[in-house]
Amino acid sequence: MSVSKQLMRIHIRNLLRILNPKERKIIRLRFGIEDGKQKSLSEIGAVFGLSKERVRQLETRALYKLKQCLNSQALNAYADMLL
Numbered sequence: 001m002s003v004s005k006q007l008m009r010i011h012i013r014n015l016l017r018i019l020n021p022k023e024r025k026i027i028r029l030r031f032g033i034e035d036g037k038q039k040s041l042s043e044i045g046a047v048f049g050l051s052k053e054r055v056r057q058l059e060t061r062a063l064y065k066l067k068q069c070l071n072s073q074a075l076n077a078y079a080d081m082l083l
Helices: 003-015 023-030 039-046 052-071 077-082
Strands: none
Touching: 003 023, 003 052, 023 039, 023 052, 039 052
16 A cells, blocks of 8 residues: 555544544445445445435535535645545
8 A cells, every 4th residue: 555545544534533423433334434345325324223314414414524624724635535
């Protein structure tokens, strides 16, 4: 693995700390950060006992928080990757 990929992973892990535990878990599952396998909204909903629409809302809120944090840290290159 390249140094740049390792640094990006470290940055992403640190960024995820701004989210509450449920949001963090949803993002990790949705983007395959847990096991390399991206989960659908329905699959994540089953884990939490939520509708896929509620999972989508939580995902949207979490991505917004991450983007705001990135913008405030002047890391706009990563922010573009979130949306």
